[in-house]
Amino acid sequence: MNWILQVYAISLFALRTIPMRFGSSLATIVGIAGVVGVFVGVLSIAEGFRAAMTVSGTDDVAIVLRGGADSEMSSGLTREETRLIADAPGIVRGEDGALASAELFVMMNLPKQSTGTDANVPLRGVQKAAMDIRSGFKIVEGRPFELGRNEVIAGIGASRAFAGLDVGSRLRVGANEWEVVGIFTGGGGSAESEIWTDAAVLQPAYNRGDTFQTVFAKLTSPDAFTEFKDALTANPQLKVKPMLQGQYLADKSTVLTSIIRSVGVLITTLMALGALFGALNTMYSAVAARTREIATLRALGFGSGPIILSVMFESLVLAVIGGAIGASAAYFAFNGFEASTINFQTFSQVAFAFAVTPQLLVYAIIWVAIIGLLGGLFPAIRAARLPIATALRET
Numbered sequence: 001m002n003w004i005l006q007v008y009a010i011s012l013f014a015l016r017t018i019p020m021r022f023g024s025s026l027a028t029i030v031g032i033a034g035v036v037g038v039f040v041g042v043l044s045i046a047e048g049f050r051a052a053m054t055v056s057g058t059d060d061v062a063i064v065l066r067g068g069a070d071s072e073m074s075s076g077l078t079r080e081e082t083r084l085i086a087d088a089p090g091i092v093r094g095e096d097g098a099l100a101s102a103e104l105f106v107m108m109n110l111p112k113q114s115t116g117t118d119a120n121v122p123l124r125g126v127q128k129a130a131m132d133i134r135s136g137f138k139i140v141e142g143r144p145f146e147l148g149r150n151e152v153i154a155g156i157g158a159s160r161a162f163a164g165l166d167v168g169s170r171l172r173v174g175a176n177e178w179e180v181v182g183i184f185t186g187g188g189g190s191a192e193s194e195i196w197t198d199a200a201v202l203q204p205a206y207n208r209g210d211t212f213q214t215v216f217a218k219l220t221s222p223d224a225f226t227e228f229k230d231a232l233t234a235n236p237q238l239k240v241k242p243m244l245q246g247q248y249l250a251d252k253s254t255v256l257t258s259i260i261r262s263v264g265v266l267i268t269t270l271m272a273l274g275a276l277f278g279a280l281n282t283m284y285s286a287v288a289a290r291t292r293e294i295a296t297l298r299a300l301g302f303g304s305g306p307i308i309l310s311v312m313f314e315s316l317v318l319a320v321i322g323g324a325i326g327a328s329a330a331y332f333a334f335n336g337f338e339a340s341t342i343n344f345q346t347f348s349q350v351a352f353a354f355a356v357t358p359q360l361l362v363y364a365i366i367w368v369a370i371i372g373l374l375g376g377l378f379p380a381i382r383a384a385r386l387p388i389a390t391a392l393r394e395t
Contacts, residue, residue: 006306010315014160018314026280029322031274032371036326036364037333038267040356043363044334048355059134059222059246064215064232067239072105076214077240085215090228094132094219101130104202108173108195110162121162122194123152123173125202133218134186142167142182148199153182155192160338165195174203190249216245221236295386304384311383315376316369323368331356 020339069075082102092099104125109118145151229242335356
């Protein structure tokens with residue numbers, strides 16, 4: 001108990017003397033705040049992109065590609081194959097038949113809102129059931145497109161990121177002109193970065209004949225996927241690759257997410273080293289300024305252990321203050337910031353919003369705690385080992 005009281009007394013005394021070292025303490029706080037701001041800011045890009053490539057709700061949507069294909073761009077299915085897929089067990093069925101949509105996935109060029117430079121924007125041809133298959137689909141402005149007409153609806157992310165996607169605008173693809181008749185949300189998933197139209201209209205516009213690339217199907221439950229997959233892979237008329245939509249989208253986002261995270265960790269590590277040296281300098285200065293005080297405390301009977309812990313605690317407090325400032329600044333500056341980037345696995349633009357998640361903030365706290373403890377450790381050991389007589393003679 002006496003040992004704990006010593007730690008408390010010395011730590012309280014050290015914190016009260018921080019204003020006397022305001023300049024060096026402020027430098028440490030600002031340095032650590034910068035580290036945390038960069039760390040949270042960069043990794044919020046990866047978190048936002050990952051969130052844009054996921055879908056909300058239960059994992060009860062399957063996507064079927066041609067066997068051997070690793071993306072929609074490299075897949076191809078005939079109309080007969082899409083019919084056989086729609087007849088497979090495990091799919092939800094309504095008055096209009098199976099909730100399955102045979103779809104096309106192509107690219108069109110549109111200028112970015114921010115820079116005006118052209119970018120590849122996904123243009124998806126869908127069937128009527130597509131809007132019931134996607135979780136969270138909702139028209140938020142305008143109306144759905146009509147089957148058989150040159151009309152499109154744009155995802156809300158695409159409408160914000162790219163020019164020419166306002167309701168009433170017209171897009172030209174070759175000799176065809178398409179009217180934007182609606183804006184939709186798709187549960188926060190990657191569909192919000194796409195433009196949709198009737199697959200039957202898109203096929204002749206891109207000279208696709210009577211072929212498709214993928215089939216999306218609504219399953220009766222997530223557990224029904226095994227039955228659905230087994231039925232397709234066992235059918236000798238089909239050579240296809242069924243996947244859960246969540247798994248497919250996660251696979252398509254791994255490369256870019258890994259790159260962003262790796263770069264973010266590298267930059268943050270370099271900055272953290274700078275902040276660590278700043279914390280060491282601050283705490284060495286603090287120990288040097290308090291040499292006689294620390295020696296007096298030791299002469300009065302305070303142990304080396306409480307002194308070491310008190311110096312480390314002071315360093316930790318400065319680090320946490322800097323971390324809190326940096327995390328708060330990053331949250332208000334980056335959370336929800338809208339951007340778009342190319343997905344290197346599909347070569348299409350994905351609109352997304354930076355996401356400062358609680359998990360990122362926890363990681364930031366761990367970073368600053370490590371910096372603070374390491375920054376105070378060696379100065380604390382020096383303070384505890386300095387001979388009392390020598391320390392009392394220092395000016």
